[in-house]
Amino acid sequence: MPHIVSVDRLSKTYEGGFEALKSVSLDIEEGEILALLGPNGAGKTTMISIICGITTPSYGSVSVGGHDVVTGFRAARRLVGLVPQEVNVEPFETVFNTVSFSRGLFGLPRDPARIEAVLKELSLWDKRDSKLVELSGGMKRRVLIAKALSHEPRVLFLDEPTAGVDVELRREMWETVSRLKADGVTIILTTHYIEEAEAIADRVGVIAKGEILLVEEKSKLMKRMGQKSLRIELTAPLDAIPDSLSGYALEQDGPDALIYTYDTNAERTGITRLLGDIAAAGLHLADLQTKQSSLEEIFVSLVQESAA
Amino acid sequence: MNLYAVMAIFRFEMARFFRTVWQSIVSPVVSTSLYFVVFGTAIGSRIQEVEGTSYGAFIVPGLVMLTVLTQSVQNAAFGIYFPKFIGTIYEHLSAPISFVEIVIGFVGAAATKSLIIGLIILATSFFFVDIRIQHPLPMIAFLVLTCISFALLGFIIGIVSKSFEQLQLVPLLVITPLVFLGGSFYSISMLPPVWQTISLFNPVLYLVSGFRWSFYGLSDVPIAASLAAITLFTILCLGVIWWIFRTGYRLKT
Numbered sequence: 126m127p128h129i130v131s132v133d134r135l136s137k138t139y140e141g142g143f144e145a146l147k148s149v150s151l152d153i154e155e156g157e158i159l160a161l162l163g164p165n166g167a168g169k170t171t172m173i174s175i176i177c178g179i180t181t182p183s184y185g186s187v188s189v190g191g192h193d194v195v196t197g198f199r200a201a202r203r204l205v206g207l208v209p210q211e212v213n214v215e216p217f218e219t220v221f222n223t224v225s226f227s228r229g230l231f232g233l234p235r236d237p238a239r240i241e242a243v244l245k246e247l248s249l250w251d252k253r254d255s256k257l258v259e260l261s262g263g264m265k266r267r268v269l270i271a272k273a274l275s276h277e278p279r280v281l282f283l284d285e286p287t288a289g290v291d292v293e294l295r296r297e298m299w300e301t302v303s304r305l306k307a308d309g310v311t312i313i314l315t316t317h318y319i320e321e322a323e324a325i326a327d328r329v330g331v332i333a334k335g336e337i338l339l340v341e342e343k344s345k346l347m348k349r350m351g352q353k354s355l356r357i358e359l360t361a362p363l364d365a366i367p368d369s370l371s372g373y374a375l376e377q378d379g380p381d382a383l384i385y386t387y388d389t390n391a392e393r394t395g396i397t398r399l400l401g402d403i404a405a406a407g408l409h410l411a412d413l414q415t416k417q418s419s420l421e422e423i424f425v426s427l428v429q430e431s432a433a
Numbered sequence: 434m435n436l437y438a439v440m441a442i443f444r445f446e447m448a449r450f451f452r453t454v455w456q457s458i459v460s461p462v463v464s465t466s467l468y469f470v471v472f473g474t475a476i477g478s479r480i481q482e483v484e485g486t487s488y489g490a491f492i493v494p495g496l497v498m499l500t501v502l503t504q505s506v507q508n509a510a511f512g513i514y515f516p517k518f519i520g521t522i523y524e525h526l527s528a529p530i531s532f533v534e535i536v537i538g539f540v541g542a543a544a545t546k547s548l549i550i551g552l553i554i555l556a557t558s559f560f561f562v563d564i565r566i567q568h569p570l571p572m573i574a575f576l577v578l579t580c581i582s583f584a585l586l587g588f589i590i591g592i593v594s595k596s597f598e599q600l601q602l603v604p605l606l607v608i609t610p611l612v613f614l615g616g617s618f619y620s621i622s623m624l625p626p627v628w629q630t631i632s633l634f635n636p637v638l639y640l641v642s643g644f645r646w647s648f649y650g651l652s653d654v655p656i657a658a659s660l661a662a663i664t665l666f667t668i669l670c671l672g673v674i675w676w677i678f679r680t681g682y683r684l685k686t
């Protein structure tokens with residue numbers, strides 16, 4: 126099956142010579158939620174802007190639904206909804222009209238019922254006759270989402286949708302995203318919040334300094350990069366780690382607990398031997414806990430690797 | 434062509450006009466009435482008639498042109514500058530439309546607004562002077578063409594402008610002088626020969642002349658020259674706009 130979005134060796138050098146994207150290739154599957162994770166200035170917005178037609182590429186090509194975004198821009202753009210990073214709205218227009226306008230702009234006939242459904246989905250129906258200038262920041266952002274959904278896109282780009290948004294609204298947005306996914310919409314969101322990628326993405330792409338470092342299924346990524354830690358609680362406090370355990374690089378965590386870090390992908394985790402040696406050292410176990418490292422730790426280690 | 438998009442842009446721009454309809458209409462009507470009082474009454478008491486037409490009636494086409502030109506340029510310049518300024522232009526750039534839809538939507542709306550204002554001013558002038566319109570159809574055609582071509586010019590100004598000052602500068606420094614020096618309030622035959630020749634390089638002269646001809650059958654230049662001038666001007670503006678969108682100049686990074 127062809128990919129719904131295909132980015133091929135895309136490069137962008139801005140006027141002034143700054144290279145924001147360096148030959149980026151990326152294939153996006155229909156119906157998935159892809160999180161593009163990267164620090165500020167990584168090139169996330171640049172990539173999305175090229176796909177959506179706001180920025181011109183310096184080299185390379187992009188296709189959406191099999192249509193090239195330059196030569197077949199009409200067919201390609203019809204499939205795409207964009208929620209930009211910057212919250213810019215026409216101040217004196219009403220919520221309903223501005224969303225209705227977007228639908229028309231994308232070549233669809235008026236459909237008040239559809240606009241009503243979108244506004245209700247985003248809890249904006251009560252505000253339909255309010256001028257945009259009267260809305261809070263979070264509501265304006267939801268208006269931008271409503272605008273992007275007004276023309277029933279098959280691919281939705283959300284550029285840092287939850288930056289500066291309160292917890293409740295963030296949760297609501299995640300719910301909206303999962304409902305859209307259930308309807309078959311492909312969603313690409315950029316974020317520098319790792320929890321966000323962790324919470325809703327199917328795949329995670331890590332981008333830094335204009336290059337994609339990897340794209341992988343979230344679960345695989347976490348497994349592949351998966352360092353786990355084992356917390357060993359003892360029945361009695363410990364003055365120092367016994368010499369017989371010095372080979373395990375244990376860390377002491379409070380007076381009566383030890384932390385052992387191991388790699389789930391290694392042939393041997395060393396747990397069995399460690400527990401045996403602990404018993405042999407005359408220590409008694411009170412409890413054991415294992416913890417998967419978060420995407421955050423994975424991310425930090427990746428970006429550090431690429432910088433090295 | 435994406436007709437729904439054209440309609441969406443057009444409607445959106447017209448909504449802005451009707452939101453501030455009183456402001457949009459009252460100010461040109463008031464200033465035109467003032468021109469009638471000052472020019473028509475004060476000067477008209479000295480220059481009784483120009484080539485058989487009373488001076489008050491003679492200046493009506495020029496007055497309408499003055500307003501229509503300025504309004505077309507201002508409306509279109511502001512119309513496209515505003516979304517650029519507040520950042521909502523991303524939507525137009527990411528929509529499945531080309532420059533054709535954008536231009537028709539914005540320029541069409543700007544031209545329509547100034548046409549409405551032009552007609553209102555024309556109607557106002559009936560209260561002040563006796564007006565005949567000898568060639569109504571060419572009159573409307575000239576008016577519409579002028580609205581469109583100068584809205585195209587305004588569109589270019591709106592795209593090129595980097596600030597509100599620049600947006601106002603061109604209409605103020607270029608359009609208004611050209612209209613005043615383009616025979617709006619006089620026939621160039623009243624000028625010394627040197628100035629007559631210089632005036633022939635003023636494109637607005639051809640518009641005013643052609644427009645006045647459709648009222649009174651009087652013209653400074655042949656009507657064919659007027660038609661050719663406005664057509665040429667329109668093509669020139671379209672060419673510049675085509676180039677702007679081809680290169681993404683001041684629109685895309």
Ligand SMILES: Nc1ncnc2c1ncn2[C@@H]1O[C@H](COP(=O)(O)OP(=O)(O)O)[C@@H](O)[C@H]1O
Binds near residue numbers: 141164168171
């Ligand atoms: N219009 C522009 N002109 C010059 N440089 C730009 C422009 N837009 C973005 N950049 C630069 O390109 C880099 C990538 O920016 P961006 O794509 O916005 O990153 P991100 O969205 O990942 O934070 C940044 O260093 C930014 O300063």
Ligand SMILES: [Mg+2]
Binds near residue numbers: 169170284
């Ligand atoms: Mg960004």
